[in-house]
Amino acid sequence: MNQVPDEIIESLRGVTRLGEAELVEAIRVLQLKEATVTDSPESKGGVGLIAVAIAIQKVSLRLKKVSLRPIWSLRWVAKPVGYLLPRDDREEWLGDVEEIHHLMLVEETYPAWIINLVIAIKTLLLVWTAVEVHIVNLFSRNSGA
Known part of the structure; x- marks a missing residue:
């Protein structure tokens, strides 16, 4: 598995309240989704980029929803x-x-x-x-x- 660069973790840490472990996990999930989308046959042209953007948006919304739920x-x-x-x-x-x-x-x-x-x-x-x-x-x- 790829190592996540520190600058990506630092830039994401300013946007979300997740810890380093959760950020690394989120980036890993995004990388897996990106790999499966770009390996698919319909990833030619802009369709693959749109699918990656949708996958990133879904994961980030899920992470934001989980991390900000009030108790x-x-x-x-x-x-x-x-x-x-x-x-x-x-x-x-x-x-x-x-x-x-x-x-x-x-x-x-x-x-x-x-x-x-x-x-x-x-x-x-x-x-x-x-x-x-x-x-x-x-x-x-x-x-x-």
């Missing part, structure tokens, strides 16, 4: 709870939630309602364990006095 649980549930945590725990929590969001949305393509449910349940478990720890600490202080 309400991330914005309204997970991030506000994360800001209640200490700085180190907050960074770890928000990183975990962003990773779940990215893996489920981009790589596995789950529906948005499943991603929202998973993030909301994970946030609920975090709050539950934090409350439980505070209750245990409260009882341990009172029993020692």
Whole structure:
């Protein structure tokens, strides 16, 4: 497989919010589509160029749609709870939630309602364990006095 030049990755990075791995994958898909279109018998003249342009447009629209889909649980549930945590725990929590969001949305393509449910349940478990720890600490202080 061809290596993707760094200048192409840098120029595309300014246009989209995808990471380097997603950009390389998108360029690889476009190169495969271009190779199959130009090898086809109807690729004589401008028809092949039009087909390549259509293929590029379809892939770029799909990538843009996937990378920009909003998730309400991330914005309204997970991030506000994360800001209640200490700085180190907050960074770890928000990183975990962003990773779940990215893996489920981009790589596995789950529906948005499943991603929202998973993030909301994970946030609920975090709050539950934090409350439980505070209750245990409260009882341990009172029993020692």
